[in-house]
Structure formats: structure tokens, C-alpha cells
Amino acid sequence: MVYYLLYILNLKVYNENMDKLSFYEKRDVQNRIKTGKYLDTLPEFCYDFFVGVENNTSSLTRYNYAMDFVVFFDYLSEFVFKKSPTEITTQDLDTLKARHIEQFLSYIAFYEKDGKTYRNSEKGKARKLASIRSLFKYLFNHDMITSNIASKIETPKLHNKEIIRLEQQEVFTLMDKIENPTEFTKKQIAYNKNTFERDNAIITLFLGTGIRISELVGLDVNSFDFNQNAFVVTRKGGNQAVLYFSNEVAMALKTWLEKRANLELDKNEKAMFISLQNKRISIRAVENMVKKYAQLATPLKKISPHKLRSTYGTNLYRETKDIYIVADVLGHKDVNTTKKHYAAINEDMRKAIADKVKLRNGE
Numbered sequence: 001m002v003y004y005l006l007y008i009l010n011l012k013v014y015n016e017n018m019d020k021l022s023f024y025e026k027r028d029v030q031n032r033i034k035t036g037k038y039l040d041t042l043p044e045f046c047y048d049f050f051v052g053v054e055n056n057t058s059s060l061t062r063y064n065y066a067m068d069f070v071v072f073f074d075y076l077s078e079f080v081f082k083k084s085p086t087e088i089t090t091q092d093l094d095t096l097k098a099r100h101i102e103q104f105l106s107y108i109a110f111y112e113k114d115g116k117t118y119r120n121s122e123k124g125k126a127r128k129l130a131s132i133r134s135l136f137k138y139l140f141n142h143d144m145i146t147s148n149i150a151s152k153i154e155t156p157k158l159h160n161k162e163i164i165r166l167e168q169q170e171v172f173t174l175m176d177k178i179e180n181p182t183e184f185t186k187k188q189i190a191y192n193k194n195t196f197e198r199d200n201a202i203i204t205l206f207l208g209t210g211i212r213i214s215e216l217v218g219l220d221v222n223s224f225d226f227n228q229n230a231f232v233v234t235r236k237g238g239n240q241a242v243l244y245f246s247n248e249v250a251m252a253l254k255t256w257l258e259k260r261a262n263l264e265l266d267k268n269e270k271a272m273f274i275s276l277q278n279k280r281i282s283i284r285a286v287e288n289m290v291k292k293y294a295q296l297a298t299p300l301k302k303i304s305p306h307k308l309r310s311t312y313g314t315n316l317y318r319e320t321k322d323i324y325i326v327a328d329v330l331g332h333k334d335v336n337t338t339k340k341h342y343a344a345i346n347e348d349m350r351k352a353i354a355d356k357v358k359l360r361n362g363e
Contacts, residue, residue, distance in 0.1 A: 023218040023271070023280065024234055031059035038066040042073055043088040049138050058237055068131035074113070075104050090144045093136075098152045105129060105156070122156040129153060164301055165311040171207060174297035178203060183296050194276065199289055201256035202273060206290075206305055208249035210312030210330050212236070213305040217283050219272040221257070226250060235331045243329065313338065 021029070039047055046069060050062055057065075073085035080100060081092055108120045108128065120128070129150075136150035166174065177183075178200050181192050192199075205216060215233045224231045230244045245253075256273075263278055271280035286305060294303030301307075309330070317326045327338040 020268075023220070024238070027218075028059040031063045035059070035063045035066045038070055040086070042066070042069055042085055044086070045090055045139065045144060046135070048142070048144075049135055052138055052142070053134070064127070065131050065134065068128045069135065071108060071128065072104060072132055075107060076100075079103075079107075090139060093139070093145050094147070096149055098149050101129070101132065101150060101153050105153075122158055125156045126158060129155060163310060164303070164307050165314055166298065166301075166303065166307070168315075170298050170301075171311065174203070174293060174303075175200075177293050177296040181293075181296065188292075195289075197256040197259040198273060198281075199293070201252045202286060203290065203293065203308065204249050204252040205245070206308035207312055208245050209243050210309045210316065211243070212309065212331070213283055213286055216273070216305075217281060217286060220270040221260075221272050222270065223272065224253065226254065233331075241331065 035050065039050070046066075050065070053062065053065075070085075073088060076088060076092075076096075077083060077085045080096070081088055105125050105128070108118070108125060110117070110119050112118070133150045133153075136145065136148045139145045140148040178196070181189060184192060202216065205211065211233055215235065218234055219231065223233070228244070229247065229250050230242050232240055233243055234240050260274060263274060265274065265278050269279070273281045273286075275281045275285055290303065290305050290308065294301070294307075297303075313326055313330055316329065317323065320326065323335055323338055327335045330338060332338045
């Protein structure tokens with residue numbers, strides 16, 4: 001427990017004032033506590049790593065590192081070193097060869113642990129390799145190991161998947177299903193009467209601004225300025241940005257706020273979107289809500305909040321023809337990320353240049 005206690009030692013003051021913390025501060029505290037609990041199952045040098053990267057990573061990134069390290073060191077414990085993960089030393093890591101990491105990546109494609117079956121696609125393998133590389137880079141740069149074998153391993157090739165998004169008519173159908181859920185059961189219709197304004201506002205905000213689900217869940221009432229039709233959103237990494245929305249989005253939000261004002265909420269509850277338990281709505285609840293309506297509107301497409309984000313990004317590009325504006329609004333640091341995730345953008349680009357090359361004079 002020593003490393004766990006060291007890692008969360010400075011959280012005492014936060015735990016005593018959790019009600020006063022913002023959504024993102026609470027999330028950081030919770031991520032740090034969950035990360036700390038993993039530390040006592042990992043080699044002791046991992047504690048140095050987490051402290052060392054703290055100023056350059058988010059709490060969620062470090063939590064993901066911890067989960068990936070647990071899988072990696074469990075593998076080394078069982079198949080390479082034949083000792084418990086906590087007994088593995090940096091001297092042990094110096095005996096590893098590149099093939100050991102390659103064998104680990106092969107192993108996690110499909111494996112069983114504690115009676116459960118786990119699978120990792122090429123994306124999952126790439127993430128775990130990135131975590132391992134970060135650890136080895138840190139240890140090598142701090143002279144804790146003599147070579148960085150992880151840097152020799154090639155990243156698994158990631159194949160592009162079909163981009164699923166809603167076409168314009170499907171958007172119309174989705175919004176109609178929210179307003180007129182004729183295919184719902186009687187129980188669902190009764191439930192919908194209590195949530196219609198909220199659900200309509202959430203999906204309208206997704207389709208009208210393209211924000212991430214984590215960004216939406218973290219919104220507070222005072223994040224919005226209806227005089228400018230703008231709101232402040234906290235992006236990945238903690239940076240804030242001001243986004244703007246249309247009058248159509250504003251109308252949906254105001255209708256929800258009228259409903260919210262009549263709820264019996266705790267006086268300290270600042271969340272914009274509320275669950276039926278009168279608390280900040282969860283990511284899982286939003287995912288389930290979007291899935292529920294989307295199945296009625298487009299039963300052959302698996303629509304998630306991220307697919308609504310893709311829909312907005314594609315529509316925005318079609319209207320502006322400016323990939324840099326799309327990247328900025330979506331919060332992408334690299335425009336290549338925008339191109340990669342929105343296949344229709346590349347498709348429209350190809351269509352736009354189809355007539356640019358002439359074969360005959362005057363044609």
C-alpha cells in the first residue's frame with residue numbers, strides 16, 4: 001500500500017471538499033485514486049514514472065497507462081520472469097529482447113485472465129505499445145535501464161474503418177423519432193415524457209456543435225451565454241474553448257432549461273444535463289439514450305455520440321469547404337486527424353477536382 005498512499009497523499013484536502021469541486025476536478029481526483037490503487041500491483045519503478053510524467057499528461061492518460069502496465073507486467077510475470085509483478089526490477093527489463101514485446105502483442109490479441117476472455121484489436125495493441133514505449137523511454141532517459149528496446153517495435157498497422165454517419169434525411173428522421181416516439185413501448189413513452197426536453201437538447205447539441213460526449217457531460221449551466229449563443233467547453237487535455245451554436249440549438253437548450261428549473265435539485269448542482277436521479281448525467285446514460293433513438297431512426301447503422309460528432313464534422317466541411325475550420329471547431333490538434341476520421345471530406349475533395357484536369361483545348 002505504500003506507493004498507493006504516497007500517490008494519493010495530497011488528495012486528502014480534495015476528498016474533504018468534493019462537493020465544491022468542478023466536474024473535471026472530481027474526475028481528476030477519481031482517476032488519480034484509481035491509478036494509485038494499481039500502483040501496489042506494479043513494479044516500484046512505475047511509481048517514479050507516474051510522478052515523472054504528471055506535468056505532461058492528463059489524469060485519464062495516466063490511468064490508461066496504469067491499466068496497460070498491469071496487463072504487460074502480468075504477462076512478464078507469468079511467461080518471462082516467473083516472479084510477481086512487484087518483484088520485477090529495472091535489471092530484469094534490461095534482459096528483455098524486442099521479441100519479448102512482440103510476443104506480448106501477439107498474446108493480447110486473445111487471452112484469458114481470472115476466468116474472463118479479453119481481446120485486443122490492432123488499435124488496442126497500438127495503445128498498449130504506446131504505453132510501454134512511454135515507460136521505457138522514461139526509464140532510459142533517467143538512466144534506469146541501459147537500452148530502450150521498446151523503440152525498436154513497429155506500431156501495428158491500423159486499417160481504416162468505414163466512417164459511419166447520418167445522412168441529412170436520417171438526421172431529420174432521428175429528430176422526428178425524438179419528438180414522436182411512436183414505436184416506443186408504453187413504459188418507454190411514459191419515460192420519454194420526463195426526458196424529452198433533455199434528450200432533444202443533448203442530441204441537438206451533438207448535431208449542432210460536434211462536441212465530444214465527455215465535453216457534453218462536463219457542461220454546467222453557467223457554461224452558456226445565450227446573448228452570444230456561445231458556451232465554454234473543456235477539451236481533451238484540459239484546454240478550454242468557446243464554441244457557438246445556432247438559434248435552433250439555442251431553442252432546444254432553452255426549452256430544456258425551463259424543464260430543469262422545475263426539478264428538485266441540490267442547490268450545489270451545476271450540471272447542465274441531469275439524470276432522473278437529479279444528478280449530473282453519466283456518459284453511459286447518454287450513450288444508451290442516443291442508441292435508443294438511433295435504432296428507431298437508422299436500424300442498420302450503429303449510431304453513437306461519436307457518430308453524431310462525425311455527422312456534424314462532415315456537414316460542416318460540406319458547408320465551408322475548409323478543413324482547417326472543421327479541425328478547429330472539433331478540437332483536433334492535427335488536421336490529419338480530421339481527414340482520417342471524416343472520409344466524406346476526402347470524397348468531396350476528390351469530386352471537387354474531377355473536372356480540373358483538361359484533356360482537350362477549349363473543353
